Amino acid sequence: MSDEPIARVRITSPRTRAARSRTRRSxxxxxxxxxxxxxxxxxxxxxxxxxxxxxxxxxxxxxxGLLPVVFQLLPVSHVHxxxxxxxxLLLGVAVYPWLLGLAWWYVRRAERNEAAFVDLVEHREDxx
Amino acid sequence: xxxxxxxxxxxxxxxATLAVGAFGLRVSRTTSDFFVASRRVGPFLNASAIGGxxxxxxxxxxxxxxxxxxGVDMLWYPIGWTAGYLLLLVFVAxxxxxxxxxxxxxxxEFRVESQAARQVASWLVCLxxxxxxxxxxxxxxxxLSAITGAPTWVGAALVAFVVLVNVAxxxxxxxxxxxxxxxxxxxxxxxxxxxxxxxxxxxHGSPSHxxxxxxxxxxxxxxxxxxxxxxxILATFLGTMGLPHVVVRFYTNHDGTSARRTTLGxxxxxxxxxxxxxxxxxxxxxYASDLIGSGRTDSVVLELPERVLGGTGATLxxxxxxxxxxxxxxxTSSGLVVSVSGVLSQDVLSRRFxxxxxxRIGGVVAAGGALVLAEGTQxxxxxxxxxxxxxxxxxxxxxxxxxxxxxxxxxALGAMAGMVGGxxxxxxxxxxxxxxxxxxxxxxxxxxxPALLTVPVAFMTMVGVSLAxxxxxxxxxxxxxxxxxxxxxxxxxxxxxxxxx
Numbered sequence: 001m002s003d004e005p006i007a008r009v010r011i012t013s014p015r016t017r018a019a020r021s022r023t024r025r026s027x028x029x030x031x032x033x034x035x036x037x038x039x040x041x042x043x044x045x046x047x048x049x050x051x052x053x054x055x056x057x058x059x060x061x062x063x064x065g066l067l068p069v070v071f072q073l074l075p076v077s078h079v080h081x082x083x084x085x086x087x088x089l090l091l092g093v094a095v096y097p098w099l100l101g102l103a104w105w106y107v108r109r110a111e112r113n114e115a116a117f118v119d120l121v122e123h124r125e126d127x128x
Numbered sequence: 129x130x131x132x133x134x135x136x137x138x139x140x141x142x143x144a145t146l147a148v149g150a151f152g153l154r155v156s157r158t159t160s161d162f163f164v165a166s167r168r169v170g171p172f173l174n175a176s177a178i179g180g181x182x183x184x185x186x187x188x189x190x191x192x193x194x195x196x197x198x199g200v201d202m203l204w205y206p207i208g209w210t211a212g213y214l215l216l217l218v219f220v221a222x223x224x225x226x227x228x229x230x231x232x233x234x235x236x237e238f239r240v241e242s243q244a245a246r247q248v249a250s251w252l253v254c255l256x257x258x259x260x261x262x263x264x265x266x267x268x269x270x271x272l273s274a275i276t277g278a279p280t281w282v283g284a285a286l287v288a289f290v291v292l293v294n295v296a297x298x299x300x301x302x303x304x305x306x307x308x309x310x311x312x313x314x315x316x317x318x319x320x321x322x323x324x325x326x327x328x329x330x331x332h333g334s335p336s337h338x339x340x341x342x343x344x345x346x347x348x349x350x351x352x353x354x355x356x357x358x359x360x361i362l363a364t365f366l367g368t369m370g371l372p373h374v375v376v377r378f379y380t381n382h383d384g385t386s387a388r389r390t391t392l393g394x395x396x397x398x399x400x401x402x403x404x405x406x407x408x409x410x411x412x413x414x415y416a417s418d419l420i421g422s423g424r425t426d427s428v429v430l431e432l433p434e435r436v437l438g439g440t441g442a443t444l445x446x447x448x449x450x451x452x453x454x455x456x457x458x459x460t461s462s463g464l465v466v467s468v469s470g471v472l473s474q475d476v477l478s479r480r481f482x483x484x485x486x487x488r489i490g491g492v493v494a495a496g497g498a499l500v501l502a503e504g505t506q507x508x509x510x511x512x513x514x515x516x517x518x519x520x521x522x523x524x525x526x527x528x529x530x531x532x533x534x535x536x537x538x539x540a541l542g543a544m545a546g547m548v549g550g551x552x553x554x555x556x557x558x559x560x561x562x563x564x565x566x567x568x569x570x571x572x573x574x575x576x577x578p579a580l581l582t583v584p585v586a587f588m589t590m591v592g593v594s595l596a597x598x599x600x601x602x603x604x605x606x607x608x609x610x611x612x613x614x615x616x617x618x619x620x621x622x623x624x625x626x627x628x629x
Contacts, residue, residue, distance in 0.1 A: 031614070032621040034606040042606075046613050050534055053218035060214065064207070068348060068357045077346040087347045091203035092406040096210065096399035103214050103395045107388050110222070114385070114615040121618055 027121040045117045049110060056106050064095055130434075130443045134275035137447035141454045142290050145462075148306050171386050173308050175393025178377045180310035182209075182394070183401060184260070184460035185267025186514035188314060188453050191402075193425035194512070195409025196416070199344035202409070204357055205515065206402035208364020210395060212518075216369040217391040222384030223533045223612040227625075230379050232372055232525055233471060234627040239532040241602040242540035248547050250475040252524050253372045254494070255551070257468035259517035259558060260371070261461060261498035262505060266513070267426070268457045269502070274427040275450045284502050287454070288495045291461045295469055295491035304380055310459040311397060317452020318404045321433055321445040325411055328436045338417045339410065352573040355580065360515065363579035367518030370525025372471070373463035383616045408432060429453070461495075468494040505562045515577075516558045523550030523582040527590045533612055535591075536605050542594025550586025554578050 030038035070076065071087055079086040187209065194202035229235035233249040236242075265284035272283030329335070343349045348357065368374065381387040412419065412428035415435045419425050430453070433445035469490030477486035505513070524547045531538045531546075557578035560567070567575050574581060594601075602608070604623060611622040 028618065028620050031610060031618075034610075039606065042609055042613065046534070046609065049613065056214070056218045060211065064211065065361070068354055068361075071347040072354060077342075085200075085345055087200050088203070088345070088406075091200060091207060091347075093403060095207050096402065099211055099214055100392075100395055100399055103217055103392050106214075106218050107392050110218075110388060111385060118615060118617055 031121070041117075041121060044120075045113065048113045048117075052106065052109050052113065056102055059102060060099075063098065067091070130446065131276045133443050133447045134450045137451035138272065138275075138286075138454050141451045141458065142286065145290055145306075145458050146293055171381075171389040171393050173304060174377070174380055174386075174390040175397055176308035176311045177304045177380070178307075178374065178390065178394045179397040179401070180307040180312075180314070180459050181373055181377060181463040182398070182460070183311065183314050183456055184514065185264050185453065185457050187401070187405065188318065188456040189267055189271070189426050189429050190263070190512075190514065191405035192408035192412060192429045193427070195406055196412040196428050197420055197425045198350075200347045201350070201353060201357060203406060204360050205364065206398075206405060208361055208518075209368065210398040210402055211365050212368025213391055213395050213398065215365055216374075217388060217395070220369045220529050220533065221378065221387045221391045224375065224529070225378050225381050225387035226384045226612055226614075226616070227608075228611075228627060230376065230627040231467065231471060232370070232375055232528075233475060235375075235532065236528060236543060238625045238627075239528075239602070239608055240538060240540040240543045241604065242544075245540045245543050245547075247475060248544050249525070249528070250471045252520075252547060252551055253471045254468050255555065256370070256517050256521050256525075257372055257464045257471075257494060258498050258501065259520060260373075260514060261464050261468075261494065262501045263508075263513040264457045264461045264464070265499055265502035266506065266508075268454065269506075270424075270426055271430060271450055271453045271457075274424075274430045275446055280506065281503060284499055287457045287461055288499045290458060291465050292491055292495050294462055295465050295495075296488050307459055307463075310455050313455045314452050315397075315401055317448050317455070318401070318408075318429075321449055322404050322407050324441070324445065325432055325436050326407065329411060329414070335414055338413045344413070352570065355573055356577050359573075359577035359580035362583055363515060363519040363522045363577065365522075366526040366579075366583060367520075367522035369529055370521030371517075372467040373460070376463070376467055385615070405429075411436070465491050465494050501562070508561065512561075512576075516554075516561060519577070519579040519582065520551060520554045520558060522579050523554040523586045526583065527587045531587075531590055531594075536609065537594050537598060537601060538590065539594045539597045539600050539602065541597045541600065542590045542592075545593040546586045546590025549589040550582055553582040553585060557582075 025033070027038075027041060031041055032038070067087075067090065076086045081089050187206070191202065191205050194205065224235065227235055227238055229238055232253055233246045236249040237246040265287055266280075268283040268287040269280030270283070272278050272286065273280050339345065348354055350356070378387055378390075381390050408429050411432055412425075416428055416431055419428055419431065430446060430449050433442040433449070436442075437445070469487050472490030472493060473481070473486030477489055480486075481489060527546050527550065528543055532543070557575045560575045565575065566572070607621070607623040608625075610620055611625075614620060614622075
C-alpha cells in the first residue's frame, strides 16, 4: 500500500437529460452532417422513389412497349372496332388516356412517399 | 384572295410575336424574371407554356404528312413525344427543378463538379438545338410556299428574322403567358378545321379509297419495321428529357412538387393535341393521295381545306392553319434560339464579349447556321429530322440526367465519355442522313433510327468509365443527392450551388 493520495475520479452518468440532448441530434442535422444515419434517410427516400419509377416503366413496357410484338404475332389488323382497325384505335387514341393514368398514379404515389419521408424525419425530433 | 388571306394571318402572328418581344424588352430583361414567374405561375399555365413551346412544325405538319405517307407505324412519333414526358416525370422532373439548374450545362456542372463536363454539355446543346431548328425553318418555308406560292427560303428567312429580332430584344424568353397562349392557338387552329373537314367527309358519304392498302393500314409491313419501331420508341421516350428548350421551362415551377404536377398537365395537353394529326393523315389519304407522288406530304394539313371544302370557308381555314403553323415555328424556334444563344454566350463567347452582346451574337450564329442547314437539306421529312434530334438527346443528355440523378457513382470523366461517345455515334447517323447517304439493309435501318444502338452504348460508356474512375467521385455527391431528392419542406443544407446568370 503506498501513501500516495488516491487521485479523485469524477464519475458522471451519461443518463442525464443534458448529456442525452448533446449526443442526440435531430434527423435533419444527421442529414446535414451526412452521417451514416443521414445517408440512410436520404437513400430510403431515393429507393422508394426509384422503385415507384421502376413500376411505372414496367407497366409502360408491358403495355405500350409490347404492342409492336403483339401486332407482329397476332392478326389484330383485321379486327375492327367502330369501323376502325384495332391498331389504329390503340395507337391513335387509347394509348393517351393510359399514359395520363400512369402519370396521375405516379404523381399521387410520389407525393405520398415524400410526405412519409417528411413525417419520418421530423417526427423523431419531438421528444419521445 | 386565298393567298392574301393566308398572308394576312401569317403577318398577324409574326407581328404579334414581334410586338410581344418588344413589350418583353421593357418588362423583363434578365433571367431573374424566371424567379419572379416561379412565384406566380401555377402548374396549369406552366403546362400550357411547355406545350406551346414543345409543339413544333413536326407536330403541327410533320406527323400528318408521315401518316399520309407511311400509315399506322408513324403513330409512334406522337406517342413517343407524349410518353417522353412520362419518363421525364418519373425520373427527372422534380429532381431537376430541385437542382436549381437553369440549363443542361448547369446541371452537368452542378452534379459532376467539372467545367470540362459543362463545356461538353454546352456543345451538345448547340448541336441538338441546331438539329431541331432546321426542320422548324424548313416547315416555315414549306408552309409559306404552300399557301402563297413563295419560294421556300422566304418563309424560313421570315421565321429566322422574327426570332432574331426577339432574341436581340431579349423578349420571349420569359413570356410564359404568351407561350401558354401559343398552345391554345395551335390546338384551336388544328381542331376547328379538323371538325369541319370530318363533317364534310361524312357529308360526302364517308369515302374510304386508298385507306385499305395493307402496307398503309397494317402495322410493321416494311423491311426492318420492328427494329425501326423500337428504335423510334427508345429515341422519343428517352430524348424528350434532353431537349434544351424543354428543360429551361422547368425552372419556372415553384418547387419539385409543382414540377411534377406541371408535367402531368403537359401530358394531358399533348394527349389532346396528338389525337388530331392522325385524322389529318387519314383524311389526306382519301382526298390528297397525289401528294405522296409529288413528295409534298408535309403540306397535307394545309392543302386539305381547299380540296375538301373549297370556297371562302376553305380560304379561311387555310389561313387559320397557316397562322397556327407559324405560331408553332415561332414559339419552338424562339425557345431553341434562346437556349442555344444563352449557352453560346455563357460558355463560348463569354471571354471576348459581355453577356448581352454574346447573347445576341449567339442568336445570330444559331439562327444563321440553322438557316443555311435548312436550305441545304430540303426534302428530308420534317418529323424525321426532329426525330434525329431526339436520338442525339437520348444518347447524350438522357444518360447524364438519369445517372446523375439516381447514381452516386457518376464521375466527370464518365459523364464526358458517355456524352461524347453517344454524341459521336448518333451524330454520325444524323450527318449521314443530312448529306443524303442512302445505305440499304441493316446499315440503312441503323442510320435512319440509330437510338436502339447508341443509347445503350452511351449508358454503358458512362457507367463503365465512371467505375474505372471511381476514385474521383465528385466530392459533394452526398450533398447533391440531398438537394436533388429531398422535398423543399424539409429544412436541410442543400449546398451552395447557384447557376450562373
